[in-house]
Amino acid sequence: MSRILQVALIGNPILRERAPEVPNPEDPRIQILINDLLATMGGVNGVGLAAPQVNESVRLFVMQSRKGELFPNAPDVPPMEVINPEVLSESEELDRAWESCYSMPGYKALITRPAKILARWQNRYGELIESELRDLAARVFLHELDHLDGKMFLDRMDSISDLHAKMELVLAREDELR
Numbered sequence: 001m002s003r004i005l006q007v008a009l010i011g012n013p014i015l016r017e018r019a020p021e022v023p024n025p026e027d028p029r030i031q032i033l034i035n036d037l038l039a040t041m042g043g044v045n046g047v048g049l050a051a052p053q054v055n056e057s058v059r060l061f062v063m064q065s066r067k068g069e070l071f072p073n074a075p076d077v078p079p080m081e082v083i084n085p086e087v088l089s090e091s092e093e094l095d096r097a098w099e100s101c102y103s104m105p106g107y108k109a110l111i112t113r114p115a116k117i118l119a120r121w122q123n124r125y126g127e128l129i130e131s132e133l134r135d136l137a138a139r140v141f142l143h144e145l146d147h148l149d150g151k152m153f154l155d156r157m158d159s160i161s162d163l164h165a166k167m168e169l170v171l172a173r174e175d176e177l178r
């Protein structure tokens with residue numbers, strides 16, 4: 001039975017720590033944490049959630065990717081767990097797109113990140129996975145990996161003027177439709 005966990009919000013010191021490696025992905029406590037992270041991410045219809053965001057400082061996150069209004073070319077990546085992630089290489093080509101974060105509700109920011117990455121991680125059975133990720137999948141992977149290093153998307157902003165209230169975007173959209 002998985003649980004919906006409470007999310008740590010910006011200002012909570014756990015979001016600023018470097019999380020330690022997961023020594024054994026098959027540890028039953030890690031299995032439970034993965035299930036709870038997947039349930040919590042699904043509960044809010046999100047694309048990524050890192051363990052420190054639910055007050056567990058370990059190198060583990062869950063993510064998914066699918067096409068949407070803001071990411072029409074996103075690859076389909078079903079919900080998956082990512083343990084002890086590493087980025088092996090990043091494309092020189094950059095993308096600039098909207099990001100939001102459960103730990104900072106109500107806001108979105110335009111963030112520049114590599115368009116493609118080659119990444120390596122372990123799954124819940126401890127198997128090593130190496131994969132090229134692009135578009136939304138690369139963006140989510142890098143956003144969640146930042147959480148494991150105590151970084152927030154705010155730290156990646158080119159300019160503070162790239163920060164928007166989500167409500168402002170809704171109002172702008174309504175203006176466009178009018």
Ligand SMILES: [Zn+2]
Nearest residue numbers: 100101102103
């Ligand atoms: Zn986040």
